[in-house]
Amino acid sequence: MGEAPEIQLRVLSEDEKLNEDSVEQQTNGNQSTTITQQRTYKWWLLMTIYTFFLLSGQSVATLLGRLYYDKGGNSKWLATIVQVVGFPILIPLYYLPSYKSSHTSNITANPPSLLVLSGMYFGLGLLLAAGCLLYSVGLLYLPVSTYSLICASQLAFNALFSFFFNSQKFTPFIINSLVLLTISSTLLVFQNDSSGSTQVPRAKYVIGFVCTVAASAGYGLMLSLTQLCFQKILKKQTFKAVLDMIIYQ
Structure with a gap:
């Protein structure tokens, strides 16, 4: 008990x-x-x-580019360079205390070789330069409204290339957006902007349309390849890695 x-x-x-x-x-x-x-x-x-x-x-940026052409500018190369000329603004970010701490704590055991990094940055830089040049040609020959709508097709190319390179799945929202963007962009090729005072010939209009679509496709490809490089080559997405990717391009 x-x-x-x-x-x-x-x-x-x-x-x-x-x-x-x-x-x-x-x-x-x-x-x-x-x-x-x-x-x-x-x-x-x-x-x-x-x-x-x-x-x-x-x-x-689009409005300023259109203003440059409307005010008498005709250099496509100058319009190409100014699209990426602001990258030195990012250089002071290298000296932030948060950047230094993240840099010292995120050192990979097997970093890629200098040759691989140079080839990666050079290839993505060429793709970026080609896209900027094509955008400049498209903005030269197209009205701002038409140019902006065609540039929206970049979302479709982002989804397409992300499906192949980054294993992105198609959702009903993505498919709906792709259909609407494709239809709107296709209809624009058959319509000139009659409201403007400067009428563009049909041949130049088609050139501008093709260049803008190609630039949107190239930029979507560059974004997918950039993400793929982060995953397969750099194997990290630290503050330093993102800054290097932007500045070295």
């Missing part, structure tokens, strides 16, 4: 320990859920900021 209270006390202590463990697990689960939600909010906030900068930057 004397052992019964002891056994009862042991059972109670084990029950209390189980309750404490369950409470601790529930608390940890709530904390992890809160952290995940915070990360989700932060991710969406960053995506919103990046999207705003991207759309505003491309819109301003």
Whole structure:
């Protein structure tokens, strides 16, 4: 009879320990859920900021390029160079404290050789230069509205090349966007902008259309190849790796 209270006390202590463990697990689960939600909010906030900068930057660049041609400019090479001439602004980012700490803590064991890195940056740089030149030709011969709509076909090429190079799956939203972009871009080739005062001949209009579509396809290919290089060659997506990819191109 004397052992019964002891056994009862042991059972109670084990029950209390189980309750404490369950409470601790529930608390940890709530904390992890809160952290995940915070990360989700932060991710969406960053995506919103990046999207705003991207759309505003491309819109301003397109309008300034059209203004250059309308005011008498005729150098396609100058219009090509100015599309990427702002890259030195990124060089001071190399001296940020956060960059230095991430650089020292993300050193790969087997980094790629200098020859492989040079070939990668040179090839992607040539692809970028060709795309910028084709965009300049397209903007020279096309109205801004037509040019902007055709440039939107880059999303279709992004999805296509990402499917082959980055294992991106097609969703109903992506397929719907591809169909709408393809139809709108195809219809534009048969329509000149009659509202403008400077009418472009049909042959130059077609050249501008083809160059813009080719530039959009080349840029979509470059983005997919860049992601593939991060995965297969660099094997990291650190702050330094992204800066090197932009500046060396």
